[in-house]
Amino acid sequence: MFTEEQIKNALEKVIHPEKKENIISLGIVQQIESDDTGITITLLKEKASDPFFSSIKSNITKAIKDTLGSDAVVKEIRVIEKSKPAEEIRAVDDNLPGVKNIIAVASGKGGVGKSTIALNLAIGLSLKGYKTGLLDADIFGPSVPVMLDVKDFRPQVKNINGKDIIAPLEKYGIKVLSIGFFVEPDSAVVWRGPMASNFLKQMLSMTDWGNLDYLIIDLPPGTSDIHLTLVQEVAVTGAIIVSTPQEVALADAVKGIAMFRNEKINVPVIGIVENMSWFTPAELPSNRYYIFGKEGCRALSEKMNVPLLGQIPLVQSIREGCDTGRPVVLDSNNPASEAFLALAEKVVEKVSERNKNIKPTERVKIN
Ligand SMILES: Nc1ncnc2c1ncn2[C@@H]1O[C@H](COP(=O)(O)OP(=O)(O)OP(=O)(O)O)[C@@H](O)[C@H]1O
Ligand SMILES: [Mg+2]
Structure with a gap:
């Protein structure tokens, strides 16, 4: 070797x-x-x-x-x-001045694949030449340490000019920070809301992300205090909603979209990603079985007037990539990798449209 x-x-x-x-x-x-x-x-x-x-x-x-x-x-x-550089549009008074675009990955329902999509999207953006970071903000069930096989990583905290600074992990070309790097695997669930929110605030203010084109934020499921803390702490460029095509997931996705569109929050929804769109067995690569229903997210995207950014199949290699710490987007001969690269391309395009047409997001101010 x-x-x-x-x-x-x-x-x-x-x-x-x-x-x-x-x-x-x-x-x-x-x-x-x-x-x-x-x-x-x-x-x-x-x-x-x-x-x-x-x-x-x-x-x-x-x-x-x-x-x-x-x-x-x-x-x-x-x-x-290689794609063109990401443009700069965020408000100047914001936290994280070196980050051009902050993208929140959310869902209504749990377990639909937010973390899988957030991670493969982040690496996909990096493969396309963008400087990318990933913040795993799921206080109650951080998955990134397992999905990147870095369970024992403990970030260094350095004191620079009287301020504590956290250095993120670098792996597969992206900078990564997870709440799971600071807590023992089973303890996060017992945190109360305010503790979790404070922790997120600290992670956002103390991390040295350097200059990034995209910071992807993997959120917990549903609409929680964590979501509110995030939009108060930083100006989120846009949100991506993940759903499966199944009715129960779609109904919850509507709630997720409504939260970001709420006039007090006012974060543009960049689009919907449909995950587990169809099942394809490795030995029958041209077969598609629509286990959770067909084109559910396309219908939702038309109804809510939100772009459909991509459809990701349910395949064993995606699950294996999550469990072995080598996300599938890295495997060039895997069709799922192409699906994630196409998603990254679409996200770049839609974020760029958003930046041209809508004014910068403002942080939510609570009186
Ligand atoms: N397209 C897919 N094909 C195969 N397995 C998948 C796919 N998407 C996600 N999975 C698997 O499904 C499980 C749940 O995915 P993931 O953890 O990304 O969901 P989540 O929405 O982040 O969950 P939570 O709401 O708990 O944060 C994981 O074990 C993952 O490996
Ligand atoms: Mg998750």
Whole structure:
């Protein structure tokens, strides 16, 4: 197995034929992974087609072999199209001035896949070249430590100029903070509302996110004090509502949309994501079984006049990705990964439309 440093050194020998610079310093190499089975490299490509990518790919394979020896196997070179930069529109008086867009992921009903979507969306945005953070704000059942296999991670708190600062975890290209990093797995549930809200406030004010294009916030289910604390503490650019196509979930999704649209809260709803749209078994990849009903979220999106951002299938590999700490969006040969990348693209497009057409969100002020 090779280290990231060794692989980087090899990749520095690959020169872009037109730009005459190596692909590491050009920032084309987005991600390097190496395990016992080989090396996987993810490249970022500008939207306008770059005719040199196929020669870059073969030069990578050659440079790896030449530098690291014939044992070095390039398992895969994945190319992801780079999107345009996210624009800046948030109000200047806000907390988190380095964050351009704050996106809350919510649902009416529990267990519909908020955390799964929030995490794969965050990594998808990062794969597309955006600086992205993920805050797991589910005080009562944080899932991100398990979904990223970082259960034992404890963030460092540093005192800088008299202020305590928390450094987030960095994994798979995103910055991550979870309430689960601070509490023992079973203790969070006994917290009372005000304690949980205070904790969220502290996490929002103390974390060093640096500059981010998108901060994704994974919320607890329903409409809780945590939601209210969030919109008081920061100006949320927009909310994404997750639902399954099933009637009971849709009814609750309506409540979630209504909460953000409430005139006192006034956070634009960027769109709905339908999760578990159909079941597809791995051995029958073109079959779709509409277990929870068909197109329920499309109907809801038309009724509530909210865009449908994507439909994510119910597949075993998504569940496995959650349990093993390697989110499925990272696996290029998995169709579910394409679904999450398409979702990321749509989110970028809709957030950008929102920023052009609607004035910046204001924080909710409680008198
Ligand atoms: N599209 C999918 N295919 C397969 N499994 C999925 C899919 N989406 C979510 N799951 C699985 O369903 C379970 C619930 O998902 P998740 O934890 O993301 O829901 P949630 O809405 O965040 O739940 P909570 O309301 O408790 O926060 C998880 O075990 C996850 O692995
Ligand atoms: Mg969750």
